[in-house]
Amino acid sequence: MKITEAKVIVTCPGRNFVTLKIMTDEGVYGIGDGTLNGRELAVASYLKDHVAPLLIGRDPHQIEDIWQYLAKGVYWRRGPVTMASIGAVDTALWDIKAKAAGLPLYQLLGGKSRAGVMVYGHANGRDIPETLDAVGEYLDKGYKAVRAQSGVPGLDAVYGVARGKMFYEPAVKGAAPEEQIWSTEKYLEFAPKLFDAVREKFGFDFHLLHDVHHRLTPIEAARLGKSLEPYRLFWLEDPTPAENQEALKLIRQHTVTPIAIGEVFNSIHDCREIIENQLCDYIRTAVVHSGGITQLRKIAMLAELYQVRTGCHGATDLSPICMGAALHFDLWVPNFGIQEYMHHTEETDAVFPHAYSFGDGYLYPGDTPGHGVDFDEKLAAKYEYDPAYLPVARLEDGTMWSW
Ligand code: KDG
Numbered sequence: 001m002k003i004t005e006a007k008v009i010v011t012c013p014g015r016n017f018v019t020l021k022i023m024t025d026e027g028v029y030g031i032g033d034g035t036l037n038g039r040e041l042a043v044a045s046y047l048k049d050h051v052a053p054l055l056i057g058r059d060p061h062q063i064e065d066i067w068q069y070l071a072k073g074v075y076w077r078r079g080p081v082t083m084a085s086i087g088a089v090d091t092a093l094w095d096i097k098a099k100a101a102g103l104p105l106y107q108l109l110g111g112k113s114r115a116g117v118m119v120y121g122h123a124n125g126r127d128i129p130e131t132l133d134a135v136g137e138y139l140d141k142g143y144k145a146v147r148a149q150s151g152v153p154g155l156d157a158v159y160g161v162a163r164g165k166m167f168y169e170p171a172v173k174g175a176a177p178e179e180q181i182w183s184t185e186k187y188l189e190f191a192p193k194l195f196d197a198v199r200e201k202f203g204f205d206f207h208l209l210h211d212v213h214h215r216l217t218p219i220e221a222a223r224l225g226k227s228l229e230p231y232r233l234f235w236l237e238d239p240t241p242a243e244n245q246e247a248l249k250l251i252r253q254h255t256v257t258p259i260a261i262g263e264v265f266n267s268i269h270d271c272r273e274i275i276e277n278q279l280c281d282y283i284r285t286a287v288v289h290s291g292g293i294t295q296l297r298k299i300a301m302l303a304e305l306y307q308v309r310t311g312c313h314g315a316t317d318l319s320p321i322c323m324g325a326a327l328h329f330d331l332w333v334p335n336f337g338i339q340e341y342m343h344h345t346e347e348t349d350a351v352f353p354h355a356y357s358f359g360d361g362y363l364y365p366g367d368t369p370g371h372g373v374d375f376d377e378k379l380a381a382k383y384e385y386d387p388a389y390l391p392v393a394r395l396e397d398g399t400m401w402s403w
């Protein structure tokens with residue numbers, strides 16, 4: 001089999017997505033997600049100008065060699081743009097291999113390790129009563145795990161609080177990022193009250209998660225983890241900015257609240273020391289941003305040695321292709337923890353028809369050969385790229401902060 005064409009398509013059915021479609025001389029094609037929120041066109045150019053021409057004529061079955069060629073062969077390694085591009089290629093190649101074999105992708109990885117993939121939904125509200133209502137809705141829908149985020153009194157906008165229902169979308173349309181004001185003091189004062197209210201109303205019979213989104217210093221994160229211990233979180237996510245990995249040691253010295261980190265990581269080298277030193281409990285790297293399944297499974301195998309489990313990023317800015325591929329990975333990976341799941345809009349789902357389905361708190365990838373997600377190119381062509389950026393955060397005195 002030979003690759004005959006590699007097309008890069010940027011489409012905006014509600015939000016921007018970068019899709020790679022690889023065609024072969026045998027008529028089998030594969031699709032991969034290369035979306036990098038707010039930097040979509042950089043990935044599209046990397047793929048179009050620097051990767052697609054190199055794929056023509058290669059055997060799509062040589063997934064490992066193509067991965068090594070693009071990731072190790074290249075002098076300028078790693079980084080989110082490079083790795084999201086490689087992620088798109090790798091996902092499309094796994095799709096082709098599984099379709100050619102007539103098997104769902106999880107079978108090629110080693111088969112099912114579980115019946116379904118436990119997912120967590122996003123319950124959020126502008127205040128505690130609204131967030132409680134949202135938690136209740138997820139529990140009514142059968143979710144076994146819920147992430148709770150709430151607006152903080154005195155702050156106009158906070159990470160994790162949706163503008164619409166069910167479809168949390170942090171990127172804001174426009175030519176420049178929206179600026180938001182952050183106060184650690186107000187947040188730390190408020191957060192334990194939210195989780196006290198959630199456990200008080202709904203009890204302990206479901207998993208509860210929370211994302212700090214890189215806002216705290218190490219000692220503040222330690223204080224938060226300690227103050228949330230009575231509410232037994234499944235995880236506290238990204239308590240501090242990921243660059244300072246030493247910070248996690250300090251947090252660990254003070255709290256047994258489990259830590260999840262890694263949605264912004266793009267290489268096994270970003271994960272290695274954290275995993276080897278057992279500084280996290282869940283590793284969050286996603287199929288697209290970690291250079292595809294080929295590297296993600298290496299990360300997972302390293303993590304397995306240290307009883308660190310997976311908890312792949314699954315926000316709406318990762319396309320349904322990434323979600324489909326992640327679900328095959330999740331169904332197989334022995335040290336699976338949980339999968340993030342935010343509904344895509346109907347507009348998005350129409351462009352990416354998919355075999356995966358939800359039932360009683362679990363997602364199932366389906367048994368369609370490949371990763372089970374397709375791409376409607378004609379429909380996609382109707383939605384032009386529309387610039388949108390993640391917000392930025394400043395402290396109340398104007399100091400730039402981590403968003
Ligand atoms: O593109 C960034 C979003 O995916 C991110 O802000 C969402 O933190 C996030 C999460 O946990 O889903």
Ligand code: MG
Nearest residue numbers: 211237238263
């Ligand atoms: Mg997060």
